[in-house]
Structures are given as structure tokens and as C-alpha cells.
Amino acid sequence: MKQHLGRQSGVQKVEVSLLDGKVDITPKEDGQIEPAGLLKATYDSGVSVAEMDITARGKIVKDASGNLVLQVAPNRSFALVPNDLAKALETFAGTSTRLTIRGQLYKKPAGKKKAESSPPLKLAILEVQSKE
Amino acid sequence: MKTTKKRLELAVVLGMMIATGALAQILHIAMRVEGMT
Numbered sequence: 001m002k003q004h005l006g007r008q009s010g011v012q013k014v015e016v017s018l019l020d021g022k023v024d025i026t027p028k029e030d031g032q033i034e035p036a037g038l039l040k041a042t043y044d045s046g047v048s049v050a051e052m053d054i055t056a057r058g059k060i061v062k063d064a065s066g067n068l069v070l071q072v073a074p075n076r077s078f079a080l081v082p083n084d085l086a087k088a089l090e091t092f093a094g095t096s097t098r099l100t101i102r103g104q105l106y107k108k109p110a111g112k113k114k115a116e117s118s119p120p121l122k123l124a125i126l127e128v129q130s131k132e
Numbered sequence: 133m134k135t136t137k138k139r140l141e142l143a144v145v146l147g148m149m150i151a152t153g154a155l156a157q158i159l160h161i162a163m164r165v166e167g168m169t
Contacts, residue, residue: 001168023166025161033158048166055160072157100159108166 001045008037017018021050025062031073035105041099052106052107053126060092070123078105081124087130100129 005014005025013119014024023042027033035054042049058072059088064081080086080103092099105122110129 015135016168018168021165023163025163025164027150027158027161031157035158038161038163042163042165047168050164050166052164053162054158056158058157076157085153 001042001047004041004045005038008017008034008041010034011038030075039106040122048108049106050108051104053102054105054123055100055102055129056123057098057100059096060089060094062093070099070103076084078103078123079120081122083124085128089125092131098132100132101125102129 001023002014002016005023010026010030011025015024015026015067016107017023025033034062035052039049039052045130056070056072056078058070059076060080061069061071061077063069063077068080068082068090069077070080080089089099101123105121105123
């Protein structure tokens with residue numbers, strides 16, 4: 001699995017802890033890392049992903065439907081799960097404030113061994129680490 | 133003088149990289165996996 005993940009674009013370092021099943025991925029600074037690709041690469045290596053958390057920095061914007069998204073690059077954004085933490089960030093929508101957010105991007109559905117397809121990943125904010 | 137100019141150039145380049153999103157904005161990814169041997 002480490003080799004599978006290490007071959008993904010934008011991955012600088014992969015650390016695997018066999019004991020507790022944790023995988024830490026350090027992205028390269030080229031911004032090419034693709035979380036959905038990492039999920040697929042992990043499944044392809046024969047391992048099931050229980051959950052994926054990311055720490056990302058970006059701006060809060062509203063998409064065409066008025067939903068909040070975290071825009072981490074001009075061409076990359078994550079739709080936010082509308083939880084209390086996300087609602088509290090609505091005031092930052094459209095501003096230039098850059099937020100560093102830790103959130104859950106994927107969690108394996110309960111009772112299923114493997115995700116059926118690949119639904120769009122939504123970011124459930126767990127913590128707002130900084131506002132600049 | 134030369135050093136100041138170089139620093140200024142570096143600051144401009146860094147500013148442009150940040151503005152265009154060229155610097156990594158996904159800082160870390162952690163996964164919990166099952167079935168690993």
C-alpha cells in the first residue's frame with residue numbers, strides 16, 4: 001500500500017503504522033495531490049479505508065447553488081457538510097480570509113465492506129485551526 | 133543593495149505562487165485503514 005500511495009502524484013511522504021492502521025500522507029508542495037485518487041489507490045492495494053481526514057487551507061466561498069465550499073486552489077474545492085462548524089463559517093464566504101481547517105473527507109458507510117461507487121467527497125469540518 | 137533586490141524578487145515570486153495557488157494548500161492527509169497485514 002505504501003508503494004501504491006507513494007506513486008500517486010503530489011505525494012511526498014507516506015508513513016504507515018501497522019499497529020493501529022494509521023496512514024499519514026505528506027503532500028508535495030506542487031498541490032497536485034488528489035484525495036479521491038488516494039482512496040482508490042488504497043482500495044487497489046487490497047486495503048479498506050475506514051476514514052480519511054485532511055488538513056487544508058483555503059477560502060470559504062459559495063457555489064452556484066449557494067452551498068459552502070472550501071476553495072483550496074483556483075481549480076480545486078471541497079463541498080462542506082452543512083454542520084454547525086460550517087454554518088459558523090458562513091460569515092467568511094466571499095471574503096479573503098484564509099482558514100486552516102481539519103475535516104473528515106471520507107468515512108466508510110456503516111455495515112458495508114466497501115464503498116459502492118465513488119460519490120463526491122464532502123468535507124465535514126472537525127476543527128478550525130487558524131484564520132488569517 | 134544587491135541582497136535587498138534579490139529578497140524583493142523572491143518575495144514577489146512567493147506572492148505570485150500564493151496568489152495562483154501554486155503552493156500546497158492540502159497540508160496533511162490521515163487515513164485509518166482496515167485489513168492491513
